[in-house]
Structure formats: structure tokens, C-alpha cells
Amino acid sequence: MKIPMKRTVFKVILRKSEYKEQWSLIIESFPVFVPGREKPMRKHEPLGRFVTTPIWDKNSSGRTLADGKAYYRPKRDVNGIIQCRSTIDQEACIFADKVRDIRQHEYDNQSLYTETEAEQAAQNERSKCDFIKYFEDLRDKRHQNSSKSIRVNWDREVKLMKMFTEGKPMIFSTIDMNLLEDYKNFLINAPQGGSKKGTITRNTASTYFSIFKAGLHQAFIDGYLTVDIAAKAKNIAYSDKQREYLTIDELNTLAATPCDRPIMKRASLFSALTGMRHSDIQKLKWKEIIKDGEHYRILFTQQKTKGVQYMPISDQAYQLCGERGEPDRLVFEGLQDPSWINKPLERWIKAAGITKHITFHCFRHTYATLQLTNGTDIYTVSKMLGHTKVTTTQIYAKIVDEKKEQAADTIVIATDFTT
Structure with a gap:
């Protein structure tokens, strides 16, 4: 029983023309295994080159043709290149052998790796990237x-x-x-x-x-x-920092204090009542504020997390939006970037007699802290703030715990309990 070759071999052969005394140069590959076929195939690639003066090897006969004539194979040199009498034909045979060598090289490289090895080779190339x-x-x-x-x-x-x-x-x-x-x-x-x-x-x-x-x-x-x-890799540990926020009394005082930037004042108080970030308030459109029964809700995509937020807002928060405009108009038109409102915000805070260092983002801190202080559970606050992890919200819970500890020490009875 013959065992089929597993390695495909490429070879230059001659094929006689039916009409002329010339032979076409062809690259034959064998065996070629095709999925779904048990037996191997022979494939032929014509090169478009012809020779008319091949030298036949009379000592190596092939088969006998139907008319009784012997079929001889072409004579080849030590490198396997077909020999011809004509210089032009010989150059064509040399060209054909170079093409054969390229095809063999391409096939051998393609078959060199298993699928895993090929992926490893590709990964090695990626590892050289910047x-x-x-x-x-x-x-x-x-x-x-x-x-x-x-x-x-x-x-x-x-x-x-x-x-x-x-x-x-x-x-x-x-x-x-x-x-x-x-x-x-x-x-x-x-x-x-x-x-x-x-x-x-x-x-x-x-x-x-x-x-x-x-x-x-x-x-x-x-x-x-x-x-x-x-x-x-462990991250660089955060150091605890004071998150400034306003008490309810300070918030009321601030609301009653005139401000030279009305749009900034309305947006700031809106943040304190909703917990929304400046970036989300700045891009909020009227079509994103909808009435659901007796309450208003906001349906928007957070600029920071790209998460879709669906949250109810109070009537006071809705009143801060002003007169309703066209669906695609901004609710807080003219609200500038944080870098442009720092100074006006500082003047407004100072005019209210508040000595804390308050930035626009502190109104979001205020919302979270006041919600937790007034008993709203941390999971609800986390959802309202749009946090992806409740651990982020727990930062505000620490502030509330500190306030509780201070409250516990507020009442002192003037009695010596040791007696």
C-alpha cells in the first residue's frame, strides 16, 4: 500500500501544443489535498511561456503513445532546469524554474507553522510594537x-x-x-x-x-x-481629602444671595437638587426633560460614563430650568465651562458669607451628602448619581458618619459619673 506524500512538490513540466510544434511551460503541484476529497489532486499553473527547442532525454523514456511512438521526458541539468538548444528557450526555462522556486517557498512557509505556532509568530510581531x-x-x-x-x-x-x-x-x-x-x-x-x-x-x-x-x-x-x-499591578492608593459641601442652611443662604451670573446660579442650585455634573447640565436639552404623571424626569446620557440615566427631579429643580423651550434647545443656554465660572462663583459664595472653598462640583457633593444625611439609602443615592460602583458613593457615607460622631459628642451631661 502506497503512502501518499504529505508535502506538496512544485515542478516545471512541458505540455505539447495541439496545433504547433511548441511546448508550454507549466508549474505542476502534487499532491494537493482538498477538504472533502479523499484522493489528492494535481494542479497546473500555465506561465504563458513557450519553447520550441527542448532537448529530450533518450535514455529516460516515459510512456509509449497510441501510435507506437515513444514519449521521452525533457532533459534537465543538475538543478532540475529543463534544457533547450535555443538561448531564448533556455532563458524561458530558467524563468519558469524561478517561479517554481517562489511557489515552493510560499507553500513551505505557509505550512511551516501549526495554527498555534502561527498565532505565536503573529504575537511576537505585535510584541515589537510601541x-x-x-x-x-x-x-x-x-x-x-x-x-x-x-x-x-x-x-x-x-x-x-x-x-x-x-x-x-x-x-x-x-x-x-x-x-x-x-x-x-x-x-x-x-x-x-x-x-x-x-x-x-x-x-x-x-x-x-x-x-x-x-x-x-x-x-x-x-x-x-x-x-x-x-x-x-496595584493602583496608587488615594489619599483621603476633604470633599467640601454645603449644609442645608448654607444652601438656603446662597439661594437668597444675589448673583451677577443668573444662569450660573440656576445651574448651581439645579446641581444641588439633582446631583448632576456640570458637563451634563451644560448639554441638557428640553426634550430630555419629560413629565411622567405628576412628576418630571430626565432621560439623558452621562458625558463622563456614557451611561443612560433616567432620574426623577423635584418641582423646585424643574422651576430652576426656566421657561420651557424648543425640544432641541439647551435648558441652561449660555452656561460656560467651569474655568470661566470659577471667579463669578467665588464672588457669589463670598457674598453669601460662606468661607468654604466651593467649586461647581461641590454642589454634586452637597446633593449626595444631604441625601445620605436625611436617610436616603446609599444604593438609591448611588443610582441617582449615576455611579457604576456603590463604593464610589461610600466616600460620601464617610462624611455622614463623621457628622454622626460629632453629633454623638454634642450632648454632655454636667455630672461626675464616678461618684
């Missing part, structure tokens, strides 16, 4: 329509990585736990951007390292890393 370039492409793809603050953070992350590598590529194959630790230490002491002096805060460094890890995790998913190294 992570910073990959990160930039990921930023453009993922955050093209994200909020300005997110894009700014990803842009700053790119600059920090280039600063860390001194402008050189960060090759995937060089990324290991040691590099991550070095980069973490770099971020903790990284300089502030722009004209600001000093180093970034620890919490800012933690944010940038989280973004860095997000890029590494996606690179693992895309096959640039063989290990999800981001999952192994």
Missing part, C-alpha cells in the same frame, strides 16, 4: 466623543508616558512589573502640566495610573500582551 502609539490610537478610537475632561486626562497621560521614556518608544516586550513600578514612582513625582509649578497630587497620579492600566488591559485583550499585567 505601546504609546497603540495608546494614542486607543484614545482616538475610544474617546472621540467623550467629555472634555476625559480627553484631557488621556492626552496628559500620553505626554507623561513620553516624558517617562524620554521620547523613546515603550515596546510591548519590555513591559513587565518592574517597568510598572518604575512608572508608578515616576507619576507620584511627576510635574504638573502647563505653567503650573510643583508635582501632581497623589490622587491625580492615581487617576493617571488607572488610565495607563486601562490601556494595558485593552492591549492584553487585543493580543499585544500575553499576560493581563494590569490586573496584577
Whole structure:
């Protein structure tokens, strides 16, 4: 029983023309195994070249034709190239052999790897790529329509990585736990951007390292890393910081205080009553505020998380929106970016006699803190704020716990209990 060859071999053969005394040069491949067929096939590739002066090997007869004539094979040199008397024909045969060699090489390389080995070879190529370039492409793809603050953070992350590598590529194959630790230490002491002096805060460094890890995790998913190294790296721990908020009395005082930017005042108080971010309030349209029975609700997509938020608002919050406009018009038209309202907001807070450092985002803190203080459960508050994790909301719960502890120590009985 003959065992079929598993390796396909490519060979130059001659095929006689039916009408002329010439032979076409053809590349024959055999055996070729096709799915669904038990027997191997022979494939032929005409090269469009012809010869008329082949030299036949009279010592190596092939088969006898029907008319009784012997069929001879073409004579070949030590390299297997068909020999011809004509120089032009000989050059055509040399050309045909070069094509045969290319086809054999292509096939051998294609068959060289198993599927797993081929993937490994591809992964090896990916490991030579630059992570910073990959990160930039990921930023453009993922955050093209994200909020300005997110894009700014990803842009700053790119600059920090280039600063860390001194402008050189960060090759995937060089990324290991040691590099991550070095980069973490770099971020903790990284300089502030722009004209600001000093180093970034620890919490800012933690944010940038989280973004860095997000890029590494996606690179693992895309096959640039063989290990999800981001999952192994511990983040830079946040340091607790005071989250300023307004008490209900301070909020009432502020509401009664005149402000030279009415649109900013209405938007600020609206944030305190709904917990919405500045970016979401700035882009809120009238068509996103709907009446459901006796109550008003807002259906919008958060700029930061891209999550769809469906939340009820109070009548007071709706009154702060002003006169209802066309569906596609902004509710708070003319509300500027935070950088442009810092000074007017500072003047308004000072005029109300409030000495706390209050930014626009503090109105969101105020909403969360007052809700928890008044007994709203943390899971409901988390949903109202649009947090993806309740652990984020627990930051406000700590503030409430501190207030409870202070309240516990407020009542003191003037009696010596030791007697």
C-alpha cells in the first residue's frame, strides 16, 4: 500500500501544443489535498511561456503513445532546469524554474507553522510594537466623543508616558512589573502640566495610573500582551481629602444671595437638587426633560460614563430650568465651562458669607451628602448619581458618619459619673 506524500512538490513540466510544434511551460503541484476529497489532486499553473527547442532525454523514456511512438521526458541539468538548444528557450526555462522556486517557498512557509505556532509568530510581531502609539490610537478610537475632561486626562497621560521614556518608544516586550513600578514612582513625582509649578497630587497620579492600566488591559485583550499585567499591578492608593459641601442652611443662604451670573446660579442650585455634573447640565436639552404623571424626569446620557440615566427631579429643580423651550434647545443656554465660572462663583459664595472653598462640583457633593444625611439609602443615592460602583458613593457615607460622631459628642451631661 502506497503512502501518499504529505508535502506538496512544485515542478516545471512541458505540455505539447495541439496545433504547433511548441511546448508550454507549466508549474505542476502534487499532491494537493482538498477538504472533502479523499484522493489528492494535481494542479497546473500555465506561465504563458513557450519553447520550441527542448532537448529530450533518450535514455529516460516515459510512456509509449497510441501510435507506437515513444514519449521521452525533457532533459534537465543538475538543478532540475529543463534544457533547450535555443538561448531564448533556455532563458524561458530558467524563468519558469524561478517561479517554481517562489511557489515552493510560499507553500513551505505557509505550512511551516501549526495554527498555534502561527498565532505565536503573529504575537511576537505585535510584541515589537510601541505601546504609546497603540495608546494614542486607543484614545482616538475610544474617546472621540467623550467629555472634555476625559480627553484631557488621556492626552496628559500620553505626554507623561513620553516624558517617562524620554521620547523613546515603550515596546510591548519590555513591559513587565518592574517597568510598572518604575512608572508608578515616576507619576507620584511627576510635574504638573502647563505653567503650573510643583508635582501632581497623589490622587491625580492615581487617576493617571488607572488610565495607563486601562490601556494595558485593552492591549492584553487585543493580543499585544500575553499576560493581563494590569490586573496584577496595584493602583496608587488615594489619599483621603476633604470633599467640601454645603449644609442645608448654607444652601438656603446662597439661594437668597444675589448673583451677577443668573444662569450660573440656576445651574448651581439645579446641581444641588439633582446631583448632576456640570458637563451634563451644560448639554441638557428640553426634550430630555419629560413629565411622567405628576412628576418630571430626565432621560439623558452621562458625558463622563456614557451611561443612560433616567432620574426623577423635584418641582423646585424643574422651576430652576426656566421657561420651557424648543425640544432641541439647551435648558441652561449660555452656561460656560467651569474655568470661566470659577471667579463669578467665588464672588457669589463670598457674598453669601460662606468661607468654604466651593467649586461647581461641590454642589454634586452637597446633593449626595444631604441625601445620605436625611436617610436616603446609599444604593438609591448611588443610582441617582449615576455611579457604576456603590463604593464610589461610600466616600460620601464617610462624611455622614463623621457628622454622626460629632453629633454623638454634642450632648454632655454636667455630672461626675464616678461618684
